Amino acid sequence: MTHISRLGALGIGVEATAGTAVAATHWLQFTKGPTLTDKYEYENIKTARGRVEASQGQKLMKTYGEGNIEVILDDVTSVIPFGMILGSVASATAAGNLYDHTITVNNSNTPKTATVIFDRVQDTRQFANAVIEKLDIKVSDGFAEMTMALKSRESGTGSASESYATVANFNFKDLSVKFGVDVAAATSASPTPLSGLDLSIKRDVAMVYQTGQNYPQNFSYNTLEVTGNYSLLFDGVTDRDKYLANTANAMILTFTNGNNSVKITLPKVLIKNWDASNDIDKEVSQTADFEAHYDSTALTSISAVIRNATESYTNLTA
Secondary structure (H helix, E strand, O other), rough: OOOOOOOEEEEEEOOOOOOOOOOOOOOOOOOOOOOOOOEEEEEEEOOOOOOOOOOEEEEEEEEEEEEEEEEEEEEOHHHHHHHHHHHHEEEEEEOOOOOOEEEEEEEOOOOEEEEEEEEOOEEEEEEEEEEEEEEEEOOOOOEOEEEEEEEEEOOOEEOOOOOOOOOOEHHHHHEEEEEEEOOOHHOOOOOOOOOOOEEEEEEEEEEOOOOOOOOEEEEEEEEEEEEEEEEEEEOHHHEEEEEEEOOOOOEEEEEOOOOOEEEEEEEEEEEEEEEEEOOOOOOOOEEEEEEEOOEEEOOEEEEEEEOOOOOOOOOOOO
């Protein structure tokens, strides 16, 4: 049957035991066709046997799954990728029948894993033991875009019965960015209007292959890196001076839609590159590349609080 990718569906459920498949708890409304697919690594048999041909066949060596999922940042499903890549979620009652999900770094190399169900119309594949190796958020003058880069076991046959939650989608208008000498100062500061923002949370993923199987029998995280960049009009020298003086600031990003929100706190941000535009016929802008470092007072490099009407998330608590 001829079809377009819009007819497909993609669900995710966090696993209680890494690699043991679970049903999807949430269905993601993707904005581009997911690239999640099987990767099979074959090696040629290149032995000599009295012939000039370089090889006489191939043998399967390694299997795994890999690909990206792109969605609009929202208040409900975003708890899962943030919780997976940072590692710890604590849910508590907030005001007005809402709940705060506080997401912090679990200081270990053991990742949260998920089962991803990908209904591609012609078939439905199940990718177990999926880990998020990179989470990107990008905002300019449209919706806030979030991209999840995953690695997993090779897929198996799955089944899909999608059901979509009502979510609050965030765009550039919903974003407030504040800076200050520390988190308290940033919290009370006035927002700084930005023209664009990129934030990248990266975890190096090690896939461990062992005798007896072609698939990775263990996934582990190595280091955590948080980087990004932002741009704004060049109507002041604050960011230039922070770059020249190597001055650390706290940075708080808050997306708000009604009573629901996504708040990301970076306690110690240092600008690693700064530049001003030079187009003589356009408004002069400035761009800052930054990295979030571990802060010994806040005891972290990043944390997030997501407020919504969902009471809890299965298997996300550290």
